[in-house]
Amino acid sequence: ETGVTQTPRHLVMGMTNKKSLKCEQHLGHNAMYWYKQSAKKPLELMFVYNFKEQTENNSVPSRFSPECPNSSHLFLHLHTLQPEDSALYLCASSQGQIVSGNTIYFGEGSWLTVV
Amino acid sequence: AQTVTQSQPEMSVQEAETVTLSCTYDTSENNYYLFWYKQPPSRQMILVIRQEAYKQQNATENRFSVNFQKAAKSFSLKISDSQLGDTAMYFCAPRINNAGNMLTFGGGTRLMVKP
Numbered sequence: 001e002t003g004v005t006q007t008p009r010h011l012v013m014g015m016t017n018k019k020s021l022k023c024e025q026h027l028g029h030n031a032m033y034w035y036k037q038s039a040k041k042p043l044e045l046m047f048v049y050n051f052k053e054q055t056e057n058n059s060v061p062s063r064f065s066p067e068c069p070n071s072s073h074l075f076l077h078l079h080t081l082q083p084e085d086s087a088l089y090l091c092a093s094s095q096g097q098i099v100s101g102n103t104i105y106f107g108e109g110s111w112l113t114v115v
Numbered sequence: 116a117q118t119v120t121q122s123q124p125e126m127s128v129q130e131a132e133t134v135t136l137s138c139t140y141d142t143s144e145n146n147y148y149l150f151w152y153k154q155p156p157s158r159q160m161i162l163v164i165r166q167e168a169y170k171q172q173n174a175t176e177n178r179f180s181v182n183f184q185k186a187a188k189s190f191s192l193k194i195s196d197s198q199l200g201d202t203a204m205y206f207c208a209p210r211i212n213n214a215g216n217m218l219t220f221g222g223g224t225r226l227m228v229k230p
Contacts, residue, residue, distance in 0.1 A: 043220035056217060101148040106160035
């Protein structure tokens with residue numbers, strides 16, 4: 001049982017499609033994150049939200065568009081993706097900021113395949 | 116540039132034996148936090164252990180302990196009495212280099228526990 005749930009767990013989309021990944025945390029945290037995990041590359045931070053406000057954008061292409069309507073929900077809207085965007089997308093949350101030593105908790109990830 | 120190095124891409128250990136996973140990093144900070152995460156085949160990242168750089172005492176969580184050498188910028192993970200369920204990818208993740216509200220992940224070590 002995880003406190004951070006992601007849907008869908010698997011997604012296959014064409015390069016012209018528009019889809020969204022959803023993340024919900026049940027831990028009462030106020031910070032949420034999107035990470036990308038590609039084969040043979042370290043885990044990469046994409047976006048950070050703190051109290052619904054975006055605080056980090058790690059030079060992510062505009063074809064990835066995050067949305068954080070409240071502290072419990074985080075979306076990643078996808079459009080006109082490229083095959084190299086195929087990866088595992090991990091959502092995470094924390095109570096407070098990592099700079100203060102707080103632990104981040106991850107969801108199980110959404111496997112994205114772009115064809 | 117990669118600032119977190121896990122020099123062992125793959126390791127194996129016999130069940131009940133002890134194994135040590137290495138991690139080195141680069142930072143100019145004095146106070147920071149370090150984490151080890153485990154990613155089993157389910158792909159969910161699970162916190163294994165956490166260390167605060169200002170504490171001289173090495174962190175311990177049951178069979179897991181760290182050897183934190185601040186001057187050497189080394190943060191190794193020791194797993195004692197290895198169990199089959201310890202088979203996973205292990206990621207070192209310090210919060211370093213004024214990285215704001217984010218962790219920097221190493222490339223990971225794939226650990227196989229053999230019966």
